[in-house]
Amino acid sequence: MKDEAPGRRNPGTALHREWFETIRVNTPASERRAASLPQRRSLKKEWQAAWLLNAVRCIDLTTLSGDDTSDRVARLCAKARQPIDAVQLSALGIDGLTTGAVCVYPTMVSAAKRSLDGSGVPVASVATGFPAGLMPLDLRLAEIRYALDQGADEIDIVISRAHVLQGDWSALYDELCAMREACGGALMKSILATGELKTLENVAKASHVAMQAGSDFIKTSTGKEPVNATLPVSLTMLRAIRDYRDQTGFAVGFKPAGGLRTAKDALNWQVLMVEELGRDWLRPNLFRIGASSLLGDIERQISHHVTGRYAASHRLAAG
Numbered sequence: 001m002k003d004e005a006p007g008r009r010n011p012g013t014a015l016h017r018e019w020f021e022t023i024r025v026n027t028p029a030s031e032r033r034a035a036s037l038p039q040r041r042s043l044k045k046e047w048q049a050a051w052l053l054n055a056v057r058c059i060d061l062t063t064l065s066g067d068d069t070s071d072r073v074a075r076l077c078a079k080a081r082q083p084i085d086a087v088q089l090s091a092l093g094i095d096g097l098t099t100g101a102v103c104v105y106p107t108m109v110s111a112a113k114r115s116l117d118g119s120g121v122p123v124a125s126v127a128t129g130f131p132a133g134l135m136p137l138d139l140r141l142a143e144i145r146y147a148l149d150q151g152a153d154e155i156d157i158v159i160s161r162a163h164v165l166q167g168d169w170s171a172l173y174d175e176l177c178a179m180r181e182a183c184g185g186a187l188m189k190s191i192l193a194t195g196e197l198k199t200l201e202n203v204a205k206a207s208h209v210a211m212q213a214g215s216d217f218i219k220t221s222t223g224k225e226p227v228n229a230t231l232p233v234s235l236t237m238l239r240a241i242r243d244y245r246d247q248t249g250f251a252v253g254f255k256p257a258g259g260l261r262t263a264k265d266a267l268n269w270q271v272l273m274v275e276e277l278g279r280d281w282l283r284p285n286l287f288r289i290g291a292s293s294l295l296g297d298i299e300r301q302i303s304h305h306v307t308g309r310y311a312a313s314h315r316l317a318a319g
């Protein structure tokens with residue numbers, strides 16, 4: 001796999017409709033497969049803690065609220081630097097654990113960069129008219145450039161759902177290529193907003209176009225759609241990632257986001273990754289979990305693993 005270099009970028013390809021035009025997705029079969037996951041791998045207790053710690057290092061710790069302030073972002077960044085209590089980590093023989101990134105609105109990037117200075121934790125910014133993306137393209141591209149000027153290391157863009165719903169794959173591809181170019185050296189994660197794409201076939205096709213246009217990650221949702229990340233949608237996207245790897249040799253990352261709140265979710269998504277793509281994908285350069293409130297439950301489970309009891313929520317470091 002060509003994914004070892006830290007700054008790896010997906011070079012993309014020309015638009016190859018033949019890679020996706022005939023795709024058919026058996027929705028009931030995908031749903032059955034997703035539903036069977038929790039039973040497929042019963043993780044032993046001692047391994048659960050390791051899987052949960054791995055989930056932590058893959059979290060894009062997120063705040064995307066209308067009432068965000070630089071103080072809230074600073075608290076979030078403090079959590080990103082030290083997501084799990086140091087005493088508990090040392091009981092597990094680990095030190096230096098951080099989240100994968102923090103994810104904020106463009107106007108919060110500079111506050112996040114200040115708070116994360118020297119930590120090595122990247123700052124991801126949403127852009128392109130997040131969450132709906134219904135702005136003229138030049139303004140969406142200008143927003144990417146603004147976020148980069150503020151210091152963003154990664155850009156989470158949203159696609160135009162209308163292009164997918166109308167089957168206008170050239171328009172989607174061209175728009176994404178323009179965004180990819182505007183991202184320069186920053187990683188581009190493309191949010192498909194799958195809850196608004198109507199069918200799993202559309203999800204599969206949009207995934208292919210996003211990767212062909214050079215997305216470094218494909219991401220399920222903004223967290224603002226009525227339906228956000230689900231296991232059947234994720235299964236469809238992972239199979240598209242596998243196809244793209246088979247066609248090009250390039251490993252694109254995956255980011256489920258929106259509604260992941262429990263340690264069980266973190267385990268289920270990792271099991272899905274391993275079963276569909278293999279263990280190589282379970283690291284931050286190929287797997288991120290976009291979540292605003294998942295860390296609290298993981299902390300509770302880690303605390304229980306170390307001490308044998310659940311800590312009161314005010315004793316945990318997660319906000």
Ligand SMILES: O=C[C@H](O)COP(=O)(O)O
Nearest residue numbers: 222223258259290291292
């Ligand atoms: O990209 C991340 C999502 O906006 C987070 O969604 P969430 O608040 O449901 O965890």
